[in-house]
Amino acid sequence: MLRKLNWRCIIFIATAILGVIWVVLGFGTYGFWSAEEGPGAGFFPAIIGCVLVFFSVIECIRSFGRYEVKFDKDALFVVGSVAFILILNFIVGLLLALLAYYIVWLKCVEKYPWKKVILITLFYGAIMYGIFSLWLQVPFPTGLLGLI
Amino acid sequence: MLETFSLLGHGFAVAFSLQNLGAALFGGILGLIVGAMPGIGSLAGCALLLPLTFHFDPTTAIIMLGAIYYANMFGGAFSAILINIPGDAPAIMTALDGFSMTKKGQPGKALFISNYSSFIGGFIGMVILVFLGPALASFGLNFGPSEMTVLMLVAMTSISWLVGENPIAGIIATCLGMMISTLGIDIVSGQIRYNFGSIWLLGGINFVPLVIGFIGMTQLFDLVIQDRKKEKISYVDVKIKFRDTLLTKDEYKRATRPSITAGLIGTFIGFLPGAGATAASFLCYAVEKKISDGKTLVPLGQGAIEGLAASESANNAAAAGAFGPLLALGIPGSGTTAVLLGGLMMWGLNPGPMLFTTNPDFAWGLIASLFISNILSLAISLGCIPWLQKIVRVPIGVMIPSILVICFIGSYSTSNSMFGVVIMIIGGFLGYIFNKCSLPVSPLLLAFVLSSTLETNLRRAFLTSNGDLTVFLARPITDVFLVIFLIMILVPMGRAIYSKIKKN
Numbered sequence: 206m207l208r209k210l211n212w213r214c215i216i217f218i219a220t221a222i223l224g225v226i227w228v229v230l231g232f233g234t235y236g237f238w239s240a241e242e243g244p245g246a247g248f249f250p251a252i253i254g255c256v257l258v259f260f261s262v263i264e265c266i267r268s269f270g271r272y273e274v275k276f277d278k279d280a281l282f283v284v285g286s287v288a289f290i291l292i293l294n295f296i297v298g299l300l301l302a303l304l305a306y307y308i309v310w311l312k313c314v315e316k317y318p319w320k321k322v323i324l325i326t327l328f329y330g331a332i333m334y335g336i337f338s339l340w341l342q343v344p345f346p347t348g349l350l351g352l353i
Numbered sequence: 354m355l356e357t358f359s360l361l362g363h364g365f366a367v368a369f370s371l372q373n374l375g376a377a378l379f380g381g382i383l384g385l386i387v388g389a390m391p392g393i394g395s396l397a398g399c400a401l402l403l404p405l406t407f408h409f410d411p412t413t414a415i416i417m418l419g420a421i422y423y424a425n426m427f428g429g430a431f432s433a434i435l436i437n438i439p440g441d442a443p444a445i446m447t448a449l450d451g452f453s454m455t456k457k458g459q460p461g462k463a464l465f466i467s468n469y470s471s472f473i474g475g476f477i478g479m480v481i482l483v484f485l486g487p488a489l490a491s492f493g494l495n496f497g498p499s500e501m502t503v504l505m506l507v508a509m510t511s512i513s514w515l516v517g518e519n520p521i522a523g524i525i526a527t528c529l530g531m532m533i534s535t536l537g538i539d540i541v542s543g544q545i546r547y548n549f550g551s552i553w554l555l556g557g558i559n560f561v562p563l564v565i566g567f568i569g570m571t572q573l574f575d576l577v578i579q580d581r582k583k584e585k586i587s588y589v590d591v592k593i594k595f596r597d598t599l600l601t602k603d604e605y606k607r608a609t610r611p612s613i614t615a616g617l618i619g620t621f622i623g624f625l626p627g628a629g630a631t632a633a634s635f636l637c638y639a640v641e642k643k644i645s646d647g648k649t650l651v652p653l654g655q656g657a658i659e660g661l662a663a664s665e666s667a668n669n670a671a672a673a674g675a676f677g678p679l680l681a682l683g684i685p686g687s688g689t690t691a692v693l694l695g696g697l698m699m700w701g702l703n704p705g706p707m708l709f710t711t712n713p714d715f716a717w718g719l720i721a722s723l724f725i726s727n728i729l730s731l732a733i734s735l736g737c738i739p740w741l742q743k744i745v746r747v748p749i750g751v752m753i754p755s756i757l758v759i760c761f762i763g764s765y766s767t768s769n770s771m772f773g774v775v776i777m778i779i780g781g782f783l784g785y786i787f788n789k790c791s792l793p794v795s796p797l798l799l800a801f802v803l804s805s806t807l808e809t810n811l812r813r814a815f816l817t818s819n820g821d822l823t824v825f826l827a828r829p830i831t832d833v834f835l836v837i838f839l840i841m842i843l844v845p846m847g848r849a850i851y852s853k854i855k856k857n
């Protein structure tokens with residue numbers, strides 16, 4: 206039975222659970238309807254939750270044992286990239302983390318020669334810094350480096 | 354009529370300030386470059402460039418957004434013509450004749466015809482928009498909460514359940530979009546809801562990081578997988594010079610007639626909620642095939658100027674026409690216009706029947722900026738032709754870190770907080786899983802954008818009628834919308850059941 210449970214089923218089970226949470230909170234905590242004020246804050250979410258539960262259950266049953274969802278291993282490169290930037294952001298700040306990511310990606314993954322890596326990083330880095338930091342004055346986080 | 358011209362003139366006066374022109378030019382150049390890059394397309398292009406507009410005043414921001422959108426539509430054709438990879442869905446038909454012309458050594462002419470026809474189609478669409486947009490809005494002024502409720506439901510069905518083979522998956526995505534929009538403060542009562550004790554969720558979810566995650570970062574997954582598999586793109590090595598782009602008198606003639614025909618049909622299709630630029634491009638190509646059957650120098654699909662002109666004119670006309678229902682009724686006809694609508698709403702600009710009366714500066718400024726964007730996009734595109742080969746050939750290995758960097762900076766800069774980045778990352782991973790499980794993402798974003806209008810009007814309708822459900826049947830307009838709504842749900846479902854029976 207569990208073998209027939211594919212990713213698509215899991216997604217619809219998750220959406221059904223979300224729907225139940227929305228219905229329960231909508232009816233119970235936020236108020237569905239009051240005689241004086243009419244529909245409450247939970248009115249709309251509870252209805253949406255009901256519709257979501259209904260269709261998620263149908264789709265889950267339909268998907269059971271029928272679909273095979275395969276995730277590509279290469280998608281882990283994106284996960285790794287995001288983790289690399291987030292960790293480095295805490296230490297050197299967002300802009301430097303992004304520059305370091307450019308270098309690591311181009312050198313280690315794409316295997317570009319150093320000259321090309323530095324030229325591309327400087328070119329794109331200058332554009333990003335010029336537009337967002339200098340022109341639009343976005344106050345980027347500076348990480349632990351900023352505290353020194 | 355005179356009033357329309359005077360309002361449009363006022364719109365031009367707004368759009369013609371130095372700052373607004375500069376913003377339109379900058380947006381046009383960026384939109385064109387991003388739209389031209391294969392694998393990005395107009396939807397992701399608009400989503401990624403949206404944060405750039407935040408630091409301007411609302412009018413300038415909207416003008417820049419209009420320019421980005423319109424230039425993206427121009428740019429989508431370039432990769433289709435030069436490397437046979439359509440930048441977005443409407444450019445699929447462009448690739449048929451455009452790439453054939455490139456293979457025959459006429460890439461310059463193909464690019465020129467694409468720009469020329471896009472300009473004509475866009476211009477026709479905008480002229481019609483000037484007259485039909487306000488008319489549609491004054492019709493919409495008769496709408497009360499019950500009509501608006503049913504209209505929003507129709508709007509959600511317009512792209513939600515027509516896309517994809519599985520209407521139920523579309524409904525689920527729509528519900529998820531609506532649920533995400535309920536996080537934070539209830540706009541009617543001011544009550545805090547569904548924040549699960551988190552202060553970050555008090556203000557709800559910001560649209561821009563969400564759209565960057567679901568569209569931009571999901572695109573990144575595809576690019577990385579494509580890059581790691583070392584899928585090679587076949588290039589036709591040709592150098593393009595300015596003089597190669599010039600058309601003869603006969604070629605102008607062969608491009609002009611299909612551009613005008615497709616411009617008119619495309620605008621009409623653009624006005625229909627849900628039809629969009631892709632449908633316009635496919636339909637006009639089919640119409641052109643009928644009209645010019647046996648009359649063209651080469652058959653359509655093998656490098657015919659007529660086919661290229663029809664496809665390009667139609668998709669730009671539809672892109673302009675789509676502004677009619679978007680501005681007058683608040684109905685976006687495609688994923689890209691849904692992103693645009695989300696962007697407009699971020700400045701407190703609520704497209705709908707009241708827009709032309711309460712915010713004429715915005716509405717007419719935006720329409721005028723579309724005219725300017727059309728001219729600017731044409732000028733930039735023609736000027737860029739010799740360098741377009743380089744733009745469309747940016748290696749995927751360089752595009753990947755660039756897109757991820759834009760995703761991070763864009764989602765951070767909307768709120769100057771890492772919470773935006775977190776939303777973007779969650780949206781990106783969910784988008785990837787949705788993609789793998791064949792769950793459409795566009796309905797989720799559209800529902801997220803329209804949900805607050807739907808909820809407010811639904812609650813108002815029930816409040817004024819003391820909870821009487823017949824309020825949605827009492828007026829002829831609601832009846833008509835309800836019938837359309839039911840058709841839009843039942844037809845795809847019936848189609849799915851029919852094809853299943855046929856398969857069995």
